[in-house]
Amino acid sequence: xxxxxxxxxxxxxxxxxxxxxxxxxxxxxxxxxxxxxxxxxxxxxxxxxxxxxxxxxxxxxxxxxxxxxxxxxxxxxxxxxxxxxxxxxxxxxxxxxxxxxxxxxxxxxxxxxxxxxxxxxxxxxxxxxxxxxxxxxxxxxxxxxxxxxxxxxxxxxxxxxxxxxxxxxxxxxxxxxxxxxxxxxxxxxxxxxxxxxxxxxxxxxxxxxxxxxxxxxxxxxxxxxxxxxxxxxxxxxxxxxxxxxxxxxxxxxxxxxxxxxxxxxxxxxxxxxxxxxxxxxxxxxxxxxxxxxxxxxxxxxxxxxxxxxxxxxxxxxxxxxxxxxxxxxxxxxxxxxxxxxxxxxxxxxxxxxxxxxxxxxxxxxxxxxxxxxxxxxxxxxxxxxxxxxxxxxxxxxxxxxxxxxxxxxxxxxxxxxxxxxxxxx
RNA sequence: GUGGGUGUAGCUCAGCUGGUAGAGCAGCAGAUUGUGGUUCUGCGGGUCGCGGGUUCAAGCCCCGUCACUCACCCCA
Numbered sequence: 354x355x356x357x358x359x360x361x362x363x364x365x366x367x368x369x370x371x372x373x374x375x376x377x378x379x380x381x382x383x384x385x386x387x388x389x390x391x392x393x394x395x396x397x398x399x400x401x402x403x404x405x406x407x408x409x410x411x412x413x414x415x416x417x418x419x420x421x422x423x424x425x426x427x428x429x430x431x432x433x434x435x436x437x438x439x440x441x442x443x444x445x446x447x448x449x450x451x452x453x454x455x456x457x458x459x460x461x462x463x464x465x466x467x468x469x470x471x472x473x474x475x476x477x478x479x480x481x482x483x484x485x486x487x488x489x490x491x492x493x494x495x496x497x498x499x500x501x502x503x504x505x506x507x508x509x510x511x512x513x514x515x516x517x518x519x520x521x522x523x524x525x526x527x528x529x530x531x532x533x534x535x536x537x538x539x540x541x542x543x544x545x546x547x548x549x550x551x552x553x554x555x556x557x558x559x560x561x562x563x564x565x566x567x568x569x570x571x572x573x574x575x576x577x578x579x580x581x582x583x584x585x586x587x588x589x590x591x592x593x594x595x596x597x598x599x600x601x602x603x604x605x606x607x608x609x610x611x612x613x614x615x616x617x618x619x620x621x622x623x624x625x626x627x628x629x630x631x632x633x634x635x636x637x638x639x640x641x642x643x644x645x646x647x648x649x650x651x652x653x654x655x656x657x658x659x660x661x662x663x664x665x666x667x668x669x670x671x672x673x674x675x676x677x678x679x680x681x682x683x684x685x686x687x688x689x690x691x692x693x694x695x696x697x698x699x700x701x702x703x704x705x706x707x708x709x710x711x712x713x714x715x716x717x718x719x720x721x722x723x724x725x726x727x728x729x730x731x732x733x734x735x736x737x738x739x740x741x742x743x744x745x746x747x748x749x750x751x752x753x754x755x756x757x758x759x760x761x762x763x764x765x766x767x768x769x770x771x772x773x774x775x776x777x778x
Numbered sequence: 779g780u781g782g783g784u785g786u787a788g789c790u791c792a793g794c795u796g797g798u799a800g801a802g803c804a805g806c807a808g809a810u811u812g813u814g815g816u817u818c819u820g821c822g823g824g825u826c827g828c829g830g831g832u833u834c835a836a837g838c839c840c841c842g843u844c845a846c847u848c849a850c851c852c853c854a
Binding site for chain 2: 361403430463628729
């Protein structure tokens with residue numbers, strides 16, 4: 354009886370593994386190129402950690418562990434709580450700015466669908482201790498850089514940016530009480546996902562005055578920062594003006610980082626999370642067929658929530674599932690592996706030991722070497738060697754061996770030459 | 779949690795009006811005991827997702843169930 358893999362998980366056979374390593378290498382390279390340092394935490398955390406950040410309802414979506422001790426545990430569904438915990442525990446001594454990245458395996462208990470599985474790999478980049486748009490621009494730029502290293506361009510993906518603090522200032526200027534903002538965000542998050550009439554109905558259900566409702570609908574039609582500015586110009590509001598200026602500064606920094614072609618303002622990007630406090634962003638495929646490839650933003654209050662000291666922070670998470678779908682659609686794949694340097698073939702079983710000792714000498718010398726584990730049909734063994742993509746085959750044995758020589762065959766040119774064994778390594 | 783689609787070999791699939799399973803690819807071996815990518819031959823591998831029903835007879839029809847998958851809900 355064969356046992357299938359658990360629901361909504363993937364098996365990584367060598368072909369898929371090569372693909373995953375390719376993606377992870379791009380993430381690592383993009384992070385390190387920008388001076389971010391690697392970190393990691395445990396694969397499971399206390400349930401308390403996740404409850405603290407996200408509330409009790411989160412428990413439904415966690416893989417809870419039946420703990421043998423008194424601690425309730427859960428497999429990590431994201432890295433940010435671990436990040437906040439670890440930073441809080443050493444907050445005073447960590448040099449600023451804190452620029453950290455991590456790539457890890459996450460699990461969420463949910464029904465699978467396209468782009469969503471129960472196990473996935475996620476790249477997190479976070480920058481703490483720096484306030485202002487330059488920090489937001491930095492992490493967004495790294496996210497885009499990671500995608501560029503996989504062959505994606507501004508024709509493939511768009512970086513959609515909004516600002517929670519701008520939204521908040523705008524809503525306040527419309528006379529909407531702060532405790533109602535979350536509900537407005539909740540509806541705004543549906544923008545682009547539901548039809549316009551449906552959206553208007555949802556806004557209406559919040560229970561705002563007709564006048565306010567009209568203004569919100571007007572605001573939500575904004576296609577650019579300029580649109581927001583002209584909307585705001587009807588009533589002068591210092592806070593709104595300040596937020597617009599900050600957002601424009603962010604776009605300006607992104608242009609300096611050569612990410613301009615990716616960027617677009619999108620008032621519908623709010624992110625589900627309550628903890629975002631400033632700029633928020635998501636990266637989408639331009640065709641709009643897939644879920645967000647990446648999402649993040651500024652979360653200046655999280656460190657306090659997690660028991661640390663107040664510290665400005667921003668970052669993003671990028672999963673491998675949607676990204677993988679996108680790469681598939683664009684026919685982007687890892688470059689082929691660098692081939693073996695040598696493939697050794699024993700000419701008769703009595704040469705097996707010699708093949709092994711030569712192999713080991715080559716390997717110690719830094720060469721990539723494989724060999725035929727048994728002597729046999731030479732034609733077949735050459736075929737095997739050929740399939741590995743090896744550059745040269747070494748025939749060990751026969752009449753040459755008695756003269757202290759081996760024959761080296763270049764697999765491309767098919768030329769052969771004899772070399773003395775002592776000169777080999 | 780709700781709804782749709784699909785289940786036949788490792789993979790992709792064929793299988794007629796029901797007559798007790800096939801192809802291609804992949805794997806392994808041989809043709810070929812000292813010369814590779816082609817070719818030819820052979821071999822292994824399936825309780826046709828599972829259970830029940832109808833029938834002389836079910837991969838095919840009916841019922842149930844499970845799994846996978848897509849979408850909704852949710853989404854850190």
